[in-house]
């Protein structure tokens with residue numbers, strides 16, 4: 042009989058591991074009934090190999106939780122490179138869903154804006170699925186760096202989400218930063234809610250924009266993680282409410298509370 | 302099979318615990334029935350007053366390990382006793398409470414406060430704290446180690462364990478000082494100081510500049526130190542440093558450790574302490590041993 046320290050640790054079989062662009066992959070994991078527990082914005086902590094390399098687990102936002110738990114990831118280093126070479130049927134050790142996810146907007150909100158930079162767009166498909174259920178108008182502003190970060194976003198569109206894209210080099214969509222798309226935002230703070238995830242400078246610009254217009258919102262933060270469960274305090278960040286762990290208290294925080 | 306061990310008057314049903322700072326009882330996630338199998342739990346070091354810890358980044362991965370400079374982020378002893386400790390106690394697993402002070406007076410106050418809650422098994426002194434008189438850590442100075450252990454022994458009703466740093470020339474000298482001062486046990490080792498440089502920025506990869514190295518990368522040094530200390534002191538040793546598997550833990554026991562603590566491995570494989578316990582039992586069965594004593598310090602030379 043095997044013992045587990047955590048109730049939400051399990052071996053998940055890889056159902057698919059598809060290359061979307063030169064840099065981006067999408068992996069689908071069979072997590073059984075656990076899939077039903079996922080709140081958009083939560084993440085899973087994956088032990089990529091059962092050897093010592095890579096040493097830490099790697100955290101990934103849950104991209105979608107329909108039949109399987111899916112992640113969208115970018116190959117940036119050894120760990121994600123090893124993950125990208127995994128074959129269907131192989132098994133990885135997973136802990137999760139972990140952390141506090143997004144809270145859905147209140148009834149009076151008429152328009153939800155999701156602003157994603159690069160692979161920071163990952164947590165938004167699961168969110169989009171929920172927004173569709175509550176019939177909320179949704180807009181995705183997506184800043185990919187180059188066309189290597191642009192994939193077809195038909196699932197967002199199928200949810201009725203309006204997608205606008207920028208790339209730094211103009212290879213797809215509008216040339217420039219995602220901030221070029223802020224003009225698409227209805228700036229009535231009573232009716233609009235913002236979610237953002239991506240590089241810190243981008244989230245800082247979103248915060249500035251939101252504060253200027255008094256719009257409320259949530260951010261999903263990233264920090265290097267060891268335990269992923271709130272034990273090591275390795276991922277603590279300084280917030281307006283004191284030090285908070287990204288893995289347990291977050292990764293989703295109110296945009297007002299984060300210091301970029 | 303008798304796996305029970307003792308440190309001072311504290312009894313533990315088996316030798317496996319967790320290293321301070323690497324384990325937290327998270328109600329939402331933990332499987333309590335499995336947790337109860339461990340010999341003891343050692344929560345993160347608590348200080349007299351709340352500490353917010355060091356700036357980020359606080360952790361960096363290295364080959365087969367990590368380096369950390371958390372800065373003992375904790376809520377302070379009073380909030381700990383009325384909060385987290387209450388939850389820990391509900392588990393019914395023996396508790397070793399780790400504390401650290403900035404001065405001898407702080408250590409004494411911490412010991413005093415820990416005399417009140419019922420049902421604690423032992424107090425562990427994290428002596429990897431600055432020694433104000435000298436530019437070193439307490440556990441780098443035999444006199445300071447002696448003095449603090451002695452002071453706490455006078456006050457505490459609990460068995461006292463001194464936790465030592467490996468950042469010394471001869472760790473046996475510090476261990477002997479702790480024993481002379483009346484320590485009931487020794488916990489070893491804490492992390493090795495280390496530096497990782499980000500060559501892009503030519504800055505340290507850690508917010509606090511230097512940090513402590515832990516994980517399998519330090520295990521052979523830790524086993525060697527436990528062996529050397531076991532030759533020089535008679536009080537029980539809690540061995541730690543890079544334990545990931547039962548085989549790793551067995552090395553510490555064969556070198557002379559009475560208990561073993563799983564640290565960094567908890568982050569990688571949270572069930573590691575349970576697997577370690579299972580593996581120790583398996584090993585004893587296979588080798589027809591019925592008492593852990595037969596294994597302890599059985600290194601063949």
Ligand SMILES: Cc1cc2nc3c(=O)[nH]c(=O)nc-3n(C[C@H](O)[C@H](O)[C@H](O)COP(=O)(O)OP(=O)(O)OC[C@H]3O[C@@H](n4cnc5c(N)ncnc54)[C@H](O)[C@@H]3O)c2cc1C
Nearest residue numbers: 099100101102113114115118119120121160163263264265
């Ligand atoms: C809550 C959370 C959700 C995330 N979701 C996604 C996602 O959906 N898709 C995705 O592609 N990436 C995501 N990331 C980032 C992802 O974890 C890193 O890109 C990945 O760990 C890099 O590993 P590597 O071995 O390839 O890179 P290396 O550069 O070799 O990694 C070295 C170390 O740095 C850490 N690290 C590197 N980049 C990051 C980063 N951006 N954030 C945090 N730690 C990092 C690694 O975990 C590792 O400890 C998320 C991070 C967090 C904290």
Ligand SMILES: Cc1cc2nc3c(=O)[nH]c(=O)nc-3n(C[C@H](O)[C@H](O)[C@H](O)COP(=O)(O)O)c2cc1C
Nearest residue numbers: 320321322346427490491515516542543544564565
């Ligand atoms: C993230 C982290 C935090 C730690 N915090 C503490 C602490 O608060 N008190 C303490 O005595 N030791 C602390 N340690 C040291 C461990 O308890 C242990 O002595 C050391 O890491 C060696 O064991 P390991 O290699 O199995 O981790 C910490 C170690 C790590 C990695």
Ligand code: FES
Nearest residue numbers: 269271273274288
């Ligand atoms: S990664 Fe350990 S507390 Fe967040």
